[in-house]
Amino acid sequence: MAAERSGAGDPRRTLDLLWRAGSGGGPRRPARGRRPRISVDRIVVAAVTVADRDGIGAMSMERVAEALGAGTMSLYTHVPGKAELIDLMVDAVLAERDLPGAGQARPDGWRARIELYAARTGDLHRRHPWLHQVSLVRPPLGPGLLAQEEYLIAALTDSGLPPDDVAAAAGAVAAAVDAAASSAAAADRAEHETGQSDASWWAARSSFWERDFDDERYPAIAALWRAGGLGRDAREVATRAGTFGLARLLDGIEARATAAGAGGVRGG
């Protein structure tokens, strides 16, 4: 799969679009000129709808325009191009998690807060399985992403980690949660887009075990297989790996934070 490029185009224009609902009270219509029939918000909603239903690969400018009953080129009046539209889609859905911000009610304990984050992110990927296909290097610096960063950094600051480790920990937690959520979602997406269940995908490859796999070349896999330690259903495998991985990562962070607390607060 070729990935979408994110964070391209004129930066200021994109930032204005990302924060359009923010400071200033929304986009106000100019005093003169023809009345717009479509808007950035409607375009983003339509694009997300198309991507949810048919995958990000089917989200073409033509399809989005069609969904809005507009001409393809009309979109370009409101949005610089497809790359920027994807940035807007990503930030919009990230914001859907509605993570409690500063001053709002949050779960007690930093670990519970991270687990809320993981649960919301899992739901998010279930609703928008195309999300993991968009690369987030140079991410859209919009409210959705910032809410995520604020939430994670706040929780991990409270964990007692030394400040130098907080950013790295936030990155690691975000990566772990994302990997878990998106691989589970990807299993669903693969079933939905190809119309082939995971079981039948494996069944079509049963010859692999007979003809290509070699017990002597891969003894550890073979042993685990015989011990029944290898799952079959892709979603379940992904979910188990994600849950296990996040739990162990948080264990490790907790141990580190405890050690830092004991060593850092002298005579504590």
Place this chain on the structure above:
Amino acid sequence: MAAERSGAGDPRRTLDLLWRAGSGGGPRRPARGRRPRISVDRIVVAAVTVADRDGIGAMSMERVAEALGAGTMSLYTHVPGKAELIDLMVDAVLAERDLPGAGQARPDGWRARIELYAARTGDLHRRHPWLHQVSLVRPPLGPGLLAQEEYLIAALTDSGLPPDDVAAAAGAVAAAVDAAASSAAAADRAEHETGQSDASWWAARSSFWERDFDDERYPAIAALWRAGGLGRDAREVATRAGTFGLARLLDGIEARATAAGAGGVRGG
């Protein structure tokens, strides 16, 4: 970015291509007919070269054929389609890590073995920065992927984890290492493909901090920023998060394995 679909097409045909160099002593030319000018291997090498240089987005059948001095449609004699070619590319580069298999010399200790895996995977993504853009749900079941699974499962089996946890742990470690390696590589790729350094990307967005960012809405980010805990260079941030995350994950696994060992081996 729209992602490539992997694992599509006729399964048996794809498996045969993936294992072409394996049992049977390579693809033998049929007794009759015109002599082939290109081969699957040459196509895969050319495709990887193109993707390495110009990104997976530039890897079109036309470009690959051109690199081989052949007509575009000639590729389809050897490869069913682009999706399958990408599977072959992925498995080929995964195999480049040349992880020591059963019977070969390996580092002492399961943790050192995982760290070798992480290092090799980091190099791999540095050489082939397009790799993280290919989704690996329903992955190509070729020698490259199997070598990875064998290596991880063997190492984690030796860690002392209960068998039920080994597969999940292998998945979690693979995900963590992949996330670390690919986000670091993606930072490079972004610089290379857009011709814009990370510093200048941020500089172009300096207005973000002045106009869009709000200290009161994001107090934890602001505090960490003032404490100097937020890095600037994308590659360094990604590397730190990856290193930290993997270390903590392995800490957590180790603790779990120790506990299981103590509890599991009665009267040990």
Place this chain on the structure above:
DNA sequence: TGGAATTACCGTATGGCATACGGGAATGTA
């Protein structure tokens, strides 16, 4: 030696895509 069979190469055509360009329509103000 000359088909016939087999295999590989590839030109052309189709339909989809993003998007540059520029004309035309609708709306406001003077």
Place this chain on the structure above:
DNA sequence: TACATTCCCGTATGCCATACGGTAATTCCA
């Protein structure tokens, strides 16, 4: 009513994957 402003969108360009079918090279066999 004239004009500026803003928006809508048809057309054209160039890239893409790939289906189809013709053609070239090679070997086998009569």
